[in-house]
Amino acid sequence: MLKKSMKKIKKTVKSVSKKRAEEPAKKNIQEEKKLILAAGLEDDEQLVVKGPKGKLPSLLRGMKDVLPKDWPYWKKIYHTAENIAEAYGFGYMETPVLEEASLFTRSIGRGTDIIEKEMYVFDDRDGTRVGMRPEFTAGAVRAYISHGMHTLPQPVKLWSFGQLFRHDRPQAGRYRQLHQFNCESFGAHDPAVDAELIVVAYNFLRDLGIETIVQMNSIGTSEDRQNYLVELTGYLRTKRSYLCEDCKKRITRNPLRVLDCKNESCRPTLEEAPQIVDWLSEASKNYFMKVLEFLDELEVPYTLKPTLVRGLDYYTETVFEIYEDPSTSSGQAPSAGSTGSPQAGAGQQSALCGGGRYDLLVGELGGPPTPACGFALGVERVMTILRRKAEENKDKIEKESGGVFFAHLGEQARRRTLKMIEDLRRDGVVLHHSLGKTALKAQLELANKFAVAYTLILGQKEVQDGTIIIRDMESGIQEIVDQKKLKSELEKKTKI
RNA sequence: GUGGCCAUAGUUUAACGGUAAAACUGCGGAUUGUGGAUCCGCUAUCGAGGGUUCAACUCCCUCUGGCCACCCCA
Numbered sequence: 001m002l003k004k005s006m007k008k009i010k011k012t013v014k015s016v017s018k019k020r021a022e023e024p025a026k027k028n029i030q031e032e033k034k035l036i037l038a039a040g041l042e043d044d045e046q047l048v049v050k051g052p053k054g055k056l057p058s059l060l061r062g063m064k065d066v067l068p069k070d071w072p073y074w075k076k077i078y079h080t081a082e083n084i085a086e087a088y089g090f091g092y093m094e095t096p097v098l099e100e101a102s103l104f105t106r107s108i109g110r111g112t113d114i115i116e117k118e119m120y121v122f123d124d125r126d127g128t129r130v131g132m133r134p135e136f137t138a139g140a141v142r143a144y145i146s147h148g149m150h151t152l153p154q155p156v157k158l159w160s161f162g163q164l165f166r167h168d169r170p171q172a173g174r175y176r177q178l179h180q181f182n183c184e185s186f187g188a189h190d191p192a193v194d195a196e197l198i199v200v201a202y203n204f205l206r207d208l209g210i211e212t213i214v215q216m217n218s219i220g221t222s223e224d225r226q227n228y229l230v231e232l233t234g235y236l237r238t239k240r241s242y243l244c245e246d247c248k249k250r251i252t253r254n255p256l257r258v259l260d261c262k263n264e265s266c267r268p269t270l271e272e273a274p275q276i277v278d279w280l281s282e283a284s285k286n287y288f289m290k291v292l293e294f295l296d297e298l299e300v301p302y303t304l305k306p307t308l309v310r311g312l313d314y315y316t317e318t319v320f321e322i323y324e325d326p327s328t329s330s331g332q333a334p335s336a337g338s339t340g341s342p343q344a345g346a347g348q349q350s351a352l353c354g355g356g357r358y359d360l361l362v363g364e365l366g367g368p369p370t371p372a373c374g375f376a377l378g379v380e381r382v383m384t385i386l387r388r389k390a391e392e393n394k395d396k397i398e399k400e401s402g403g404v405f406f407a408h409l410g411e412q413a414r415r416r417t418l419k420m421i422e423d424l425r426r427d428g429v430v431l432h433h434s435l436g437k438t439a440l441k442a443q444l445e446l447a448n449k450f451a452v453a454y455t456l457i458l459g460q461k462e463v464q465d466g467t468i469i470i471r472d473m474e475s476g477i478q479e480i481v482d483q484k485k486l487k488s489e490l491e492k493k494t495k496i
Numbered sequence: 497g498u499g500g501c502c503a504u505a506g507u508u509u510a511a512c513g514g515u516a517a518a519a520c521u522g523c524g525g526a527u528u529g530u531g532g533a534u535c536c537g538c539u540a541u542c543g544a545g546g547g548u549u550c551a552a553c554u555c556c557c558u559c560u561g562g563c564c565a566c567c568c569c570a
Contacts, residue, residue: 058543061561113568117497135570164570169497172563173570180570246566257568311569321570354570378570409529444531459529473531 062168062176073383077208078161081181081377084204085159088196090183093158095139097165098124101131107138107361109313118166132165135312136182137358137374138365144186145367154187161379173350173381184374186362191287194318194357194373195294201322201353201375202300210385211325212352213301217308218288218317220280222360228279229255235273242269259307275306284317291318301325310356314364318373319356324349324385352385353377403430404490405447409440409459416463420483427487429494447473454493456486 059065066074085092101121108115120132133139140158143149149156160182167176183200185193198214205212219225236243236251236258243251244263251258259270280288295302302320310319326349355375362370404424408417414435421431432450437443440457447455457469457478468486470493471478481489 058561113497118568166569168569169567170562171565174568178570351570376570381570407530439528440530441528442531446531448531455531457530461529469530471530476531478530 060176062170064175064177073386074379076386077181077379077382080204080207081159081161084200084207085181085183088157088200090157090159090200093140093143093160094162095133095136095143095160097132097163098130099133099139099142101129103138103142103365104131104134107141107312107314107365108135112311112313114166114311118168120165120167134164134166136160136162136164136180136376137184137312137314137361140182140184140374141186141362141365141367141372144370145362145365150187150368150370155190155193156186157183158186159183173378173384175380179379181377181379182374184372186372187370189359189371191290191294194291195298195300197355197373197375198295198302198320198322199298199300201355201377204377205322205352205382208382208386209389210352210382211327212322213303213325214295215305215308215321215323216292216295216302217276217305217319218280218284218291219276219309219315219319219356220284221316224280224284225276228274228276231274231279232256239269239273242266256307256309259309277306287317310354314358314361315356316359317357320354320375321351322353322377323351350381351378352381402494403432403450403452404494405443405450405452405455406431406433407440407443407447407455407457408433408435409438409457410463412460413458413463417458420458420468424487424490429490454490 082092101119104119105115110116114134119134122130124130140160144156144158161179163177163179165177168174170176181204183197185197202212202214220228233251233255236247236255240248240251243258243266244261246263247258247261247266250261258266259273261267261270277285292302305321308319308321310321353375355373357371357373359371360369362368362372406417406421406424408414417433417435421433424431432447432452434443434446437446440459444455453473455471455473457471459469462468462480462483466483467480468483469478469480470486470489
């Protein structure tokens, strides 16, 4: 009896306090509803309920903030890309993140995973079906056609750097908002173009200190591929009983993928399977040989991988992927905390770069028939490698150091400080300061945290004498300098 | 999209069925012209919601998010 009544009391107490807690929350929810309605969205209860109270909306799945500590990596990658691309004569181009959805469905292909389950598609306020770009090529092709770039001297070489969106399941080095370094070359059916693109990607990675190996294949013209597919599926059907369950399914869905099966039991059967190389037309075969010759000439290490096919529909002839050279990649990604999981296989690393030739796409999208070739390079994947390397070598990417801290003492000095800082900055001095702090001690503490080489100290006395103290933060040695000579003194010191 | 592991202060990690410990960082302070040392103080309703229980951070379910494998891709 007693227990029961206790329980009741507690429950009512609970609900009362809950109600109380909910009241301000209710207001928030009302506000939120208004906003959502104003935004032209449905009055979706779930949307409102999802974020209770004044709770901070969480970072969307698969999205990532780039913080100041990450920036050195981004900067390094971007600048390396810029240097390489410009050196090879590529022009920078940006296309919108948002495009008509059909641009992507028509180019990438309806049957592909990217379109079928990964693209962000929605109707905008005009009811236009729009899609957030899941890759660069389609947009680049659209721009090439709509700006009449076929009238420019060919080949037209373009590079881009930016974010893409794919509603994939996040994993290390795989995000829903991802960045790629992308290069395209329009208007030339020339093995040298294919090779040049590969060299750009290869050199980019090498400049970042990543040793790689290129995997090469040719999937021929679309006729070549049709013929081959008939042959391959025929072969696989006869050997059906020797294949694993996954492969059986793949025979109809994506027969080329069967060749890629990692299952040991399938290996012998697949080794005897017909290879696409044998089904290439003479022209395709010659073309491919030429590309390989160029790579030999340029000393780019590559391997042939007859099973390499690409997931996008528009490829023809040359296809390639670039992986980190396993012999130099030392230590796989840390597998800490793996409690019972036997850590299957050595873990096949994912491709850093993928690309190939797409001679039909420009024409298919309504442009003049224009051969083209390009590649995309995953920035986040490169970054995980750079991070790992930095950890291994314990040398962080050179930290923003150097610079000067400006400390002031007293109201009078404080007023002068602002002007002096401004002047120094105009002269290109990297300055830190804290005008909010009054104690010299606190300011020096800060100077120390900024790891500056020198601190300038301006106090009452100095203001009157027209001097300023330069303190060497490492040795602690100070010298008093005339304010007029400050600039030249600093220049002398920082240049050594 | 399928499966597995996980979720405690800004970060890294504890503990326990009875209302959270520590380290580092951050901020404030130890008689306001001098730093990187020491000491003191402050900072968590235990990812969100629900259930079991007299009582849950601790058990169960759902959701969200992270990681890993598959799928796919960069």
